[in-house]
Amino acid sequence: MKEDFLKYQAQTTPHPLALEISHAKGSYIYSIQGKKYLDFVAGVSACSLGHCHPRVVNAVKEQLDSYLHVMVYGEYAQGPAVEYTKLLAHHLPEKLNKTYLTNSGTEAIEGALKLARRATGRTELIAAKNAYHGNTMGSLSLMDYEERVKPFRPLIGDISFIKFNLGEDLKRITHKTAAVILETIQGGAGFIVPENNYLEKVKARCVEVGALLILDEIQPGFGRTGKLFGFQYFQVVPDILVIGKGMGGGLPIGAFTASEEVMDLLMDNPKLGHITTFGGNAVIAAAALATLQEITQSDLMAESLEKEKLFRELLVHPLLNKIRGKGLMLALITPSEEIATEIILKCQDRGLILFWLLFEKKAVRITPPLTISMEEIKEGCGIIIDVLNEIK
C-alpha cells in the first residue's frame, strides 16, 4: 500500500510518515502489519472522542439508513443540521445564535472573513503573526510566513499582522479595520495562551473602533481545554466564532457562528453570500451532533484538566524546557528541532504517536482524544521518558 500511496496520492512532504493503517479504535491505531499505536495526536485534534466512538458510529449508521445528501446548503430543513445548530446555540453565549455549517475549518474561515467585510463595509483584516487559519487563499492570506506563501501571491489584499499577546500593537486596529482574527490559543506557533487580559483588550479595542472580533477555535474547541470553548476562560465573546476539527468526532466539518443580525446579511446584497454543496451534510451533521452531545453530557471536559495535571506530573525531564498549552492541547518544548524530531520518530517506533507543530519546530504535539484513560497517559508518558533518557 505504501508504494501506491507514494505513487498515486498527492504528497505534501518529501518524507511522510506513511503508516499503513488497518483500523483504529478508542485511543489506538493499528497498522496493516499488526502493530498497535497509542495515539497522542488524535488526527491533529480532530478525533475528540477517540477512534470510532460508538455514539458517533451509531449516529452515522442511523442517518445512512434515512438519507445522505438531498440538496445544497440552506434550501431544505434537514434534521441533523437543524438539531445541531440549535444545540450549539444552547451551549454558546446568547449572542452567538446562528451557525453556518461548512465542509472544513478553512472554508469556515473564508465564510467568517466574507461576513466580516459584508457586515462592516470595510476591507482591512488584521491577523496575528505565526497564526494558522487554514490553506485556501483567504486563510492563507492570514499567514505571515513568507516562505510558505510567496509562491502563491497575490493573496487577498488589505491584511496586516500584529504580535499575539502584545498590547502595544492594538493601536493598529483602527476605524478602517473590518475584523481582527485570532486563534484563542495559538496552535502552530507553539500552543501560546493569551496573557494579561490580552483577548479582553483586543475586544475592547474592536468595540472602540467598530471592528469585529473573529476567534478561531478550530483547535481548542469542543472541550479540549477543559471548557467547551477556549474563549470561555476569558471575559470575551467573539462576534464570529469559527469551529471545526474535533467538532465532527472524526468526520470533516467546520462552521462559523454569529448573531442572527450579522449572519442574516449573507441572505442579502448579494443573496447567497456563501454557497456550499455539502456543508451541513446530514451524515456529517449527525456525527457532529452525537459528538457535541457526548462532550456536553459526560465528564470529559472536567477530566481533561485532570489529565493535563497527570501529563505535567509525568513529563518532567531535563530535555523538556517547558510544557505549553491548556487541558489536552499540550506542546512539549525541547532544546532543539533535532531533539523534537528524534522524540517523535523514536516514540513512533515504540508504538506511540506524537507529531510536530507547524511553526514552532522545537515543539512536540500532545493532543490525545479527550477519552484517553489515565492508564494510557501513563503508558505513553513512560515511552516518552524512556526515549528522552536515551537521547545524548
Ligand SMILES: Cc1ncc(COP(=O)(O)O)c(C=O)c1O
Ligand atoms: C487554528 C486552525 N484554524 C484553521 C484550520 C484549518 O482547518 P481545516 O484543516 O479543517 O481546513 C486549522 C487546521 O489545522 C487550525 O488548526
